[in-house]
Amino acid sequence: xxxxxxxxxxxxxxxxxxxxxxxxxxxxxxxxxxxxxxxxxxxxxxxxxxxxxxxxxxxxxxxxxxxxxxxxxxxxxxxxxxxxxxxxxxxxxxxxxxxxxxxxxxxxxxxxxxxxxxxxxxxxxxxxxxxxxxxxxxxxxxxxxxxxxxxxxxxxxxxxxxxxxxxxxxxxxxxxxxxxxxxxxxxxxxxxxxxxxxxxxxxxxxxxxxxxx
Amino acid sequence: xxxxxxxxxxxxxxxxxxxxxxxxxxxxxxxxxxxxxxxxxxxxxxxxxxxxxxxxxxxxxxxxxxxxxxxxxxxxxxxxxxxxxxxxxxxxxxxxxxxxxxxxxxxxxxxxxxxxxxxxxxxxxxxxxxxxxxxxxxxxxxxxxxxxxxxxxxxxxxxxxxxxxxxxxxxxxxxxxxxxxxxxxxxxxxxxxxxxxxxxxxxxxxxxxxxxx
DNA sequence: TCTTAATTCAAACGTCTGTTTCAAACATAC
DNA sequence: GTATGTTTGAAACAGACGTTTGAATTAAGA
Numbered sequence: 001x002x003x004x005x006x007x008x009x010x011x012x013x014x015x016x017x018x019x020x021x022x023x024x025x026x027x028x029x030x031x032x033x034x035x036x037x038x039x040x041x042x043x044x045x046x047x048x049x050x051x052x053x054x055x056x057x058x059x060x061x062x063x064x065x066x067x068x069x070x071x072x073x074x075x076x077x078x079x080x081x082x083x084x085x086x087x088x089x090x091x092x093x094x095x096x097x098x099x100x101x102x103x104x105x106x107x108x109x110x111x112x113x114x115x116x117x118x119x120x121x122x123x124x125x126x127x128x129x130x131x132x133x134x135x136x137x138x139x140x141x142x143x144x145x146x147x148x149x150x151x152x153x154x155x156x157x158x159x160x161x162x163x164x165x166x167x168x169x170x171x172x173x174x175x176x177x178x179x180x181x182x183x184x185x186x187x188x189x190x191x192x193x194x195x196x197x198x199x200x201x202x203x204x205x206x207x208x209x210x211x212x213x
Numbered sequence: 214x215x216x217x218x219x220x221x222x223x224x225x226x227x228x229x230x231x232x233x234x235x236x237x238x239x240x241x242x243x244x245x246x247x248x249x250x251x252x253x254x255x256x257x258x259x260x261x262x263x264x265x266x267x268x269x270x271x272x273x274x275x276x277x278x279x280x281x282x283x284x285x286x287x288x289x290x291x292x293x294x295x296x297x298x299x300x301x302x303x304x305x306x307x308x309x310x311x312x313x314x315x316x317x318x319x320x321x322x323x324x325x326x327x328x329x330x331x332x333x334x335x336x337x338x339x340x341x342x343x344x345x346x347x348x349x350x351x352x353x354x355x356x357x358x359x360x361x362x363x364x365x366x367x368x369x370x371x372x373x374x375x376x377x378x379x380x381x382x383x384x385x386x387x388x389x390x391x392x393x394x395x396x397x398x399x400x401x402x403x404x405x406x407x408x409x410x411x412x413x414x415x416x417x418x419x420x421x422x423x424x425x426x
Numbered sequence: 427t428c429t430t431a432a433t434t435c436a437a438a439c440g441t442c443t444g445t446t447t448c449a450a451a452c453a454t455a456c
Numbered sequence: 457g458t459a460t461g462t463t464t465g466a467a468a469c470a471g472a473c474g475t476t477t478g479a480a481t482t483a484a485g486a
Contacts, residue, residue, distance in 0.1 A: 006463080022334055024237035028444065038465055043445060045463090119387060120333045121235055127390070155399055156411055159384075162391055163415045166383025167376045174332055177340070178375055186368055198369055202376045205422030206415040219433080241474065251435050256475060258433095427486100434481065443472070452463070 007045050009035040014056050016106075019113040023053055023121055054129055057118065060100070060111055061130065065137040067096035072140065086148045087204045089141065094196055108192055109175050116173030149207055156211060164203045171199060220258050222248040227269050229319075232326040236266055236334050267342055270331065273313070273324055274343065278350040280309035285353065299361045300417045302354065307409055321405055322388050329386030362420055369424060377416045384412060 013035040017026045028049055032039045046052040071092055075082070084092075101107035118126040131138070142161065149157055171178065175192060182190050226248040230239045241262055245252045259265040284305055288295070297305075314320035331339040344351070355374065362370055384391065388405060395403050 022235075022237065024235065025334075027442075029442085038463095039444095040446080040466090041464070049444065116333055119383070120329055121238075124390060155395075155401070155403075158395060158398065159391075159408060159411045160415055162384055162387075163380045163412060166387075167380035167419075170329075170332070170379025170383045171372075171375055174375075174379075177337060178372075182368075182371060185371065188368070190368075195372060198372045199376060201422040201424070202373055202419040206380070206419040209414040209418030211414070240472075242472085251433095252474095253436090253476080254434070262474065429486085430484085432481105432483075435479085437477085437479105439474105439476070441473080441475105444470100446469070447467085448465100449467105450463105450465070452461105454460080454462095456457100456459080 006035075006037050006041055009037055010042060010045065010052070011056055011059055014052055015060075015110060015114075018053070018056060018117070019110040022117060028052075050125075053126070057114065057126065057130065058133070060114060061134060064096055064100045064111075065134050067099050068092060068137055068141070071096065072144075083147050084144055085204075086145060086207050087200055089144050089148060090200055090203060093141070094200075105192075109172075112169065112172035112175060114173075116169045119169065145207075152207075153211070157207075160207045160209075163206060167203060167206075168199060171195065219248075219250050219254055222250055223255060223258065223265070224269055224272055227265055228273075228323055228327075231266070231269060231330070232323040235330060241265075263338075266339070270327065270339065270343065271346070273327060274347060277309055277313045277324075278347050280312050281305060281354070282350055284309065285357075296360050297357055298417075299358060299420050300413055302357050302361060303413055303416060306354070307413075318405075322385070325382065325385035325388060327386075329382045332382065358420075365420075366424070370420075373420045373422075376419060380416060380419075381412060384408065 010031060013031045014026070017031055017034065020026075028042050029039060031052075032042060042049070042052055046055055075084075075092075097108065097111060101111055118130060145161060146154075146157065149160075152160070172192075172195070175195065179190050179192075179195070182188075223244060226244045227239070230244055230247065233239075241255050242252060244265075245255060255262070255265055259268055288297075288305075310321065310324060314324055331343060358374060359367075359370065362373075365373065385405075385408070388408065392403050392405075392408070395401075
């Protein structure tokens with residue numbers, strides 16, 4: 001068993017258990033048991049539980065943000081001065097998410113669940129960590145949205161961006177529960193892609209709503 | 214110190230600490246310390262930590278749902294057969310929230326934070342508890358929304374209701390953080406009422422968006 | 427006032443937590 | 457093969473946790 005094998009086995013187990021139970025509710029012992037590695041391996045390779053949590057996020061978010069960056073670069077090179085619509089911007093984001101979680105169906109749900117947890121657990125440590133770590137990309141997306149919604153006052157745009165983030169994070173992070181309820185109520189299947197396809201026009205119409213001020 | 218005094222002191226402390234840190238991250242010792250009561254009082258009066266958590270929610274949600282129920286009753290008696298718009302339905306809900314948290318500014322934030330946590334912590338125990346406990350009222354609101362959006366297919370309405378719930382729960386439960394960011398970025402004050410006023414048209418436009426199917 | 431029940435209190439219980447220790451096993455280079 | 461640095465392993469650590477106990481205190485009714 002090579003070094004990186006142990007590390008990634010820990011990350012795999014931590015990722016799924018964190019998404020399933022939350023951070024405080026997941027013990028290092030349950031992680032190392034599922035990963036079939038020694039308990040001490042976590043502190044040896046990551047230093048602490050806190051650092052492990054950050055490492056789990058970094059493994060998710062770094063390729064995600066890189067994907068957005070590069071696809072935006074490609075687009076801007078091909079169509080300079082093109083102004084994207086909100087829906088098109090969201091498409092870039094959702095495509096990046098799909099690419100990152102490619103192959104493993106479960107990873108999309110995990111990704112979103114972790115995003116939701118980052119905002120709701122641990123007194124905001126994770127939120128601050130992510131904000132500092134990926135400031136550049138979020139700035140860039142924010143500026144694109146600003147260009148896409150010139151009619152909005154900056155203050156109102158700020159809030160609407162967070163309304164969008166909230167609707168997306170909440171829905172997608174509870175995707176599994178909600179889909180179960182849906183399939184029970186309607187006796188019909190419903191894929192993640194279906195939900196995302198319905199989410200887009202909701203968000204688009206929301207940001208373009210007549211001002212409430 | 215009478216019986217109910219100890220009980221409500223525990224509930225007060227638990228409420229604010231849960232909202233601040235989450236459930237697993239809040240110990241009974243920190244709750245009883247802040248409440249200035251004995252540690253054993255929690256298990257004596259509530260039986261367990263789990264029951265205490267449910268009691269905290271019940272104290273919040275019972276008057277909240279009763280407020281909605283009664284105000285809807287009044288309205289339907291005065292204007293039978295009146296079909297409410299989505300915005301009007303949301304007004305009923307938000308007014309009920311305001312009434313319940315009347316007096317204490319902090320309670321609105323706590324209320325929402327708890328709602329967000331209920332969906333994101335503890336493997337969904339709380340979500341199920343709330344769903345079972347307050348099934349009647351949520352059904353009633355759902356039916357009103359159905360009447361308000363006859364053009365939507367039932368499946369799409371299901372998801373849009375949850376998109377709304379998500380945007381509201383996420384935004385309002387992170388209200389304190391978001392307001393801090395806002396006031397830093399814009400050097401301008403921003404009240405809870407301002408945010409809610411901006412949230413309404415966003416949600417209204419979202420549910421009325423052209424179908425994405 | 428005496429009795430009885432309800433409540434508070436300090437202390438302890440057993441269990442689980444993240445972390446540390448240090449020897450054993452491993453890999454790598456000379 | 458020996459020496460060196462890296463990784464694993466079993467065990468133990470100290471501390472925090474929710475819960476229980478049983479005696480002390482308070483409140484209430486007859």
